[in-house]
Amino acid sequence: MANECANFGADLHLELRGPRLRAGLMDALREAVRTGRLEAGTRLPSSRTLAADLGMARNTVADAYAELVAEGWLTARQGSGTVVARRAEPRTAVRPPPVSSPVLSPTRPAAPAHNLRAGTPDLASFPRAEWLKAYRRALTDAPNEAFGYGDSRGRIELRTALADYLARARGVHARPERIVICAGFVHGLLLMGQVLRNRGVRNVAVESYGLGLHAGLLTGAGLGIPVLPFDERGTRVEELSDPGEYGEGEALVSAGAVLMTAAHQFPLGGALPPDRRAAVVDWARASGGFVLEDDYDGEFRYDRQPVGALQGLDPERVVYLGTASKSLAPGLRLAWMVLPESLAGEVAATKGAVDWTSSAPDQLAFAEFLRSGAYDRHVRAMRLRYRRRRDQLVAAVAAHSPDTRVSGIAAGLHAVLALPPGTEQAVLRSAAWHGLAVQGVNQFRRPTVPPTLDGLVVGYATPPDSAWNSALQSLCRVLP
């Protein structure tokens, strides 16, 4: 009866809900701590007293206290009873890690102490002095018209500098008139989604694993997103023309474009093998479709010659999309598209119809940064830095968890750590518990793809130097 309706503890103002007494009491205590109603250091009534107040068995209260001590909400000291744990600020409830997971610290931080999520470069290494120099020079030299409305494709100075750089560093066939500057890859993809839909395209195929944000931009444009299956060699692009057992049949065959991270699959990390690179371009030629190449971290290749852009195979069928978000900083919102001739005008017009984006002075500064060689120097320095981090990550995992396979490490700013089947969620809970922000591969799996992999996607670029070693230790602690 008492457990069916609200029930109040005399001094603690605990509101118990739900049929399970112990769980209800634990939830109520967590809530009271989280909201600050029970402050750090507050002494709780003895289990006998609280049990009497709430009309519960004493053991039920004692068990709840013990679990909350193990979770870090409370501390129990001989002689001074049970008190609310000391901590900096209220924390959110996180389910405790499984019993078999490593030893817990008595308190855990509210915000993650370490960020090993993939996606952000080392922001502390933004080349402020060099950028400022380029900006000063660009502003000094800028013609007055640069401060007015301009070409929706972006500043010609930047498009010219990019055409040069992309040909040299990524093997992209680029002419300035085919380049459109946009505010991030997401902006480019949004524009492409609109243009393709306007052309009557119904479906854009996507890889089995990728960012939900990107898929959402395509569906938001009214496009279907059939999913290409995946095997040990990567994305099965051949299914675009001949879907097998696991493909999405009709929708794949009728896809008007395919979105691919060919040089470094995100997040699994492989490079599309040469025969499949050729096959996807052949499909585009034969079907009149387009490959949307997301070359998000093409500059960061460590172990062998850079894998050139797919676009070099057929600039009329591949839309190349690059970004400064990994190589410099996402806060710049600077990215670029290199377009086939048949699309360049439409994309520029679509962009011009609604916005002009990326500030012209920023574009001029970036052009100067490229022209002066500062970009090459920065990328080279960051490549060394990230490579060192990657090596340290691999060494730490090998030392602490020799059975954990690390893959996707030839390029980019993240690695994939394979986990035993069925353990990903528990490891993620344990990571959250230890104040470690990290993602599982299944967070990137398209909803229709059967779960076959368990693993962590570990971004190693973000932590500042001062926190890198402890971030690694924290990671090792949660590995099986």
Ligand SMILES: Cc1ncc(COP(=O)(O)O)c(C=O)c1O
């Ligand atoms: C797969 C992938 N593509 C592209 C981007 C870059 O996006 P944007 O240029 O919009 O910052 C990212 C950034 O995290 C990414 O992970």
